[in-house]
Amino acid sequence: MARKTTTPCCPPESPATRAAVLLAAPDDPVADAQLAAFAKAIAHPTRVRILRLLAHREARMCSHIVDELPLAQSTVSEHLRILRAAGLVRANESGPRVGYCIVPAVLTQFKHLLDDL
Amino acid sequence: MARKTTTPCCPPESPATRAAVLLAAPDDPVADAQLAAFAKAIAHPTRVRILRLLAHREARMCSHIVDELPLAQSTVSEHLRILRAAGLVRANESGPRVGYCIVPAVLTQFKHLLDDL
DNA sequence: TCGGCGTATCGTCAATCGACGATTGCCGAT
């Protein structure tokens, strides 16, 4: 909106070029949905922050994260649930002491999907 | 949720180690917000698809994208607005023939932010 | 000049998100 485009990057093309290019359509709805799902998982500053905390090993238990953020425990738990549902984070399910950590492989997959754009 | 964690990745740590590690906290709310904003922009399969169409030069005008998708013109226009607001896409504002294109530099910035995770 | 095409915007509606308090459930320690 504040963009004063001095050099137009993309004048409308002729129908001919367009038709030729259309032959090679990727159209991978699965990859689109996957990438969108990952993106949605980190589409909130708090969840990015949580990922960073986990990546830097500064917090591993939910209560630690709660200490770092101005949010209620239930809210943090919900954010963790979303990150877990996306596969970006894992928890060792062993009672009241739940340790959280990043799943590097999934994060890498995320990065690859983005790179393919 | 279907994860049967055989090897717990992250047993709770001692308070001592934790305190030591806490000294180096990154805490960059700006980067968090920026990354979250980018992610939110592509947190919808349709917008990922649109980005791909633009990246592959298969569609440049809004009407072309509308032809490719089972969505109303106003809906596509709205998705384009969101992508533009995030800076990922640019339009040459010159009347009824609006050409859309990706802004590679911004996309690269997005990738870097994700890599920093 | 005047249609008509291609976009943007507006208003509406259902669905989803984000945050919270309250509650429940679990182990480990007392």
Place this chain on the structure above:
DNA sequence: ATCGGCAATCGTCGATTGACGATACGCCGA
């Protein structure tokens, strides 16, 4: 055996999102 702290879940509320049709706007060609 009970207690106390940690985490997940539930129910609720307001705000936001995603979709649509209808409408307004601005150039280009007839």
